[in-house]
Amino acid sequence: xxxxxxxxxxxxxxxxxxxxxxxxxxxxxxxxxxxxxxxxxxxxxxxxxxxxxxxxxxxxxxxxxxxxxxxxxxxxxxxxxxxxxxxxxxxxxxxxxxxxxxxxxxxxxxxxxxxxxxxxxxxxxxxxxxxxxxxxxxxxxxxxx
Numbered sequence: 001x002x003x004x005x006x007x008x009x010x011x012x013x014x015x016x017x018x019x020x021x022x023x024x025x026x027x028x029x030x031x032x033x034x035x036x037x038x039x040x041x042x043x044x045x046x047x048x049x050x051x052x053x054x055x056x057x058x059x060x061x062x063x064x065x066x067x068x069x070x071x072x073x074x075x076x077x078x079x080x081x082x083x084x085x086x087x088x089x090x091x092x093x094x095x096x097x098x099x100x101x102x103x104x105x106x107x108x109x110x111x112x113x114x115x116x117x118x119x120x121x122x123x124x125x126x127x128x129x130x131x132x133x134x135x136x137x138x139x140x141x142x143x144x145x
Contacts (some may be wrong), residue, residue, distance in 0.1 A: 004116065007032040009040030009054040009067065010082070012065030018027060019053065019082075022109050026116075044076045051120060052076075056083035056090060065093045072098030075130075078123030080115055081108070100126075 006028050010016040020030045031047050034040035036058050044052050045100050052071060056064040068079040080101040081094050091132070101119035103111060 002128065003122075004028045004050040004120070005031045005047070006116075007034065007040065007043050007049045007052045007077070009034040009037065009043075009052060010065065011035045011049040011055060022112055023053075026109055026113050028116075036060035037064055037067035040064075041067045041070050041076075043135035044071055045074075049077050051078055051080060051116060053080045053082060053116075056081050056085060056094070065090075065097050068094070068099045076120050080119045 008016055008019055008023070008030055010019060010033075016033055020033065022040060023030055031049055032043040034043055037054075037076070038060050040052060040054055040058075041062065043065055052068075054064045054068060058064050058067075062070070064081060064083075068081060071077060071079050078100040079098075080103060081099045082105060083104050084105045086104050091102065099119075100122045101115045103115045107115075
């Protein structure tokens with residue numbers, strides 16, 4: 001498994017500590033931690049991590065879904081959402097926000113490791129498609145001229 005640079009955004013300090021320990025056990029590096037969505041977005045913009053793992057509900061002006069939407073829109077880093085909620089409205093919100101993965105609490109290293117890899121793979125595929133789309137658009141514009 002490749003060592004990944006990860007930002008954690010979780011409002012509960014104990015849960016943040018546990019998640020950080022799991023990530024280190026899996027061979028990843030926690031490069032930043034946040035307790036709210038605004039700080040998570042700012043950290044991700046600054047640090048450009050490989051992945052942001054974020055709780056869906058956090059205090060402050062931006063919750064996890066809002067922060068995930070901003071990061072996805074700006075293509076800063078893929079977001080893996082962690083939540084205690086499996087209601088359809090949260091799943092729909094995560095999908096609409098552009099998250100790359102959704103993991104329901106409680107979880108362990110056995111669930112976290114594959115969720116990370118799938119989120120990173122999906123983000124890579126999405127990035128490749130975005131580049132191909134840009135190239136195709138340029139080719140069409142050139143062809144029209």
